[in-house]
Amino acid sequence: MSTEQIPITDTPFEIAGRTLRSRLILGSGGFRRLETLADAIRATRAELVTVALRRIDPGARGSLVDVLDECGVELLPNTAGCYTARDAVVTAKLAREAFGTEWVKLEVIGDERTLLPDGPELLLAAEELVADGFVVLPYTNDDPILARRLEDAGCAAVMPLGSPIGSGMGIRNPYNIALIVERAGVSVILDAGVGTASDAALAMELGCDGVLCASAISRAEDPVAMAHAIRAAVEAGRLARGAGRIPRRLHAEASSPTEGMADVTPPVE
Amino acid sequence: MITLNGEPRERAGATIVELLADLGVEARARGVAVAVNGEIVPRADWTRHRVDDGDRVEALSAMQGG
Numbered sequence: 001m002s003t004e005q006i007p008i009t010d011t012p013f014e015i016a017g018r019t020l021r022s023r024l025i026l027g028s029g030g031f032r033r034l035e036t037l038a039d040a041i042r043a044t045r046a047e048l049v050t051v052a053l054r055r056i057d058p059g060a061r062g063s064l065v066d067v068l069d070e071c072g073v074e075l076l077p078n079t080a081g082c083y084t085a086r087d088a089v090v091t092a093k094l095a096r097e098a099f100g101t102e103w104v105k106l107e108v109i110g111d112e113r114t115l116l117p118d119g120p121e122l123l124l125a126a127e128e129l130v131a132d133g134f135v136v137l138p139y140t141n142d143d144p145i146l147a148r149r150l151e152d153a154g155c156a157a158v159m160p161l162g163s164p165i166g167s168g169m170g171i172r173n174p175y176n177i178a179l180i181v182e183r184a185g186v187s188v189i190l191d192a193g194v195g196t197a198s199d200a201a202l203a204m205e206l207g208c209d210g211v212l213c214a215s216a217i218s219r220a221e222d223p224v225a226m227a228h229a230i231r232a233a234v235e236a237g238r239l240a241r242g243a244g245r246i247p248r249r250l251h252a253e254a255s256s257p258t259e260g261m262a263d264v265t266p267p268v269e
Numbered sequence: 270m271i272t273l274n275g276e277p278r279e280r281a282g283a284t285i286v287e288l289l290a291d292l293g294v295e296a297r298a299r300g301v302a303v304a305v306n307g308e309i310v311p312r313a314d315w316t317r318h319r320v321d322d323g324d325r326v327e328a329l330s331a332m333q334g335g
Contacts, residue, residue, distance in 0.1 A: 027334070028333040028335075029333050029335035030333070030335070031333060037333070050334060051331040051332065051333070051334055052332045052334025052335075053302065053331065053332070054326065054328070054329060054330070054332040054334075055274040055275070055327065056274065056292045056294055056301070056329065057327045057330075057332075058293045058307075063298075064300075064331045064332065064333060065300035065331050067332075068331075069299075075331070078334055078335065080335065082335050090304070090307065090309070093309055094302040094304060094309055094329060097309055097311060097312065098299075098302035098329065098330070098331065099331070100299075152304070185282045192335075
């Protein structure tokens with residue numbers, strides 16, 4: 001058997017004119033040790049890693065920024081914990097000042113229990129940040145209309161949730177994700193809800209351009225093994241999407257020929 | 270009296286660079302941002318911006334987060 005690899009062609013994954021090799025974006029939250037985060041980054045081959053902005057902790061051990069720099073990844077600051085457009089806009093500007101990047105993962109949360117996005121505040125913050133020159137990647141509901149409004153507002157991608165942050169409930173409404181993908185003129189990145197590798201594969205099979213994943217990796221029993229698994233799942237799902245799956249049907253369809261069957265019935269006595 | 274990251278401190282008149290030093294952070298450290306009374310103080314102003322009595326100073330840096 002030949003061991004020659006059959007080349008696979010794929011269209012580039014682009015956000016705001018920038019081509020990314022990896023379709024998996026890693027969230028840095030939840031890792032118990034910075035060493036594990038670094039190993040997980042290598043396993044995912046992620047190029048973008050999210051960070052939050054918080055009050056300086058004088059007792060902090062090790063610098064997160066140094067670890068991320070050593071891994072050669074770009075930082076993607078988030079506005080996690082913001083409940084109003086105003087707070088999110090100020091946080092994004094502080095992040096731009098801190099990290100020298102215009103890119104922001106925009107989160108405006110509606111309530112503590114669900115951590116679901118607040119649509120009207122999110123749209124307001126997106127409009128303001130786009131006008132100020134930011135590359136805005138909004139964490140949004142799995143709502144095709146809101147996704148379209150965010151795209152119309154100038155967001156560089158839309159990032160619908162599969163299910164609530166950290167819930168590991170997977171993709172609760174795959175039909176809405178498919179509707180968002182169908183209409184989107186910008187990249188669609190599934191953000192939040194991934195619990196294990198199959199969830200990430202499903203996101204890609206539904207036509208998402210990428211997956212953002214934090215807790216599923218960082219809180220797994222073996223984060224580095226799960227990082228490998230989810231990277232492979234994103235690649236597998238992408239390939240499957242491009243390959244075109246067979247339609248679902250209620251009844252069986254034989255894959256062996258129905259013609260030319262041998263007549264093996266015994267002679268009639 | 271000012272508040273630095275929510276804690277009262279007798280540091281009216283200090284510069285941003287001095288306040289960061291109080292927190293054990295060098296002014297040239299990457300990934301640090303400062304706001305005074307909700308307004309961002311650009312890095313270029315950290316050596317000359319002095320905080321006034323009653324100012325609320327937030328000094329932030331990168332933390333792990335999704």
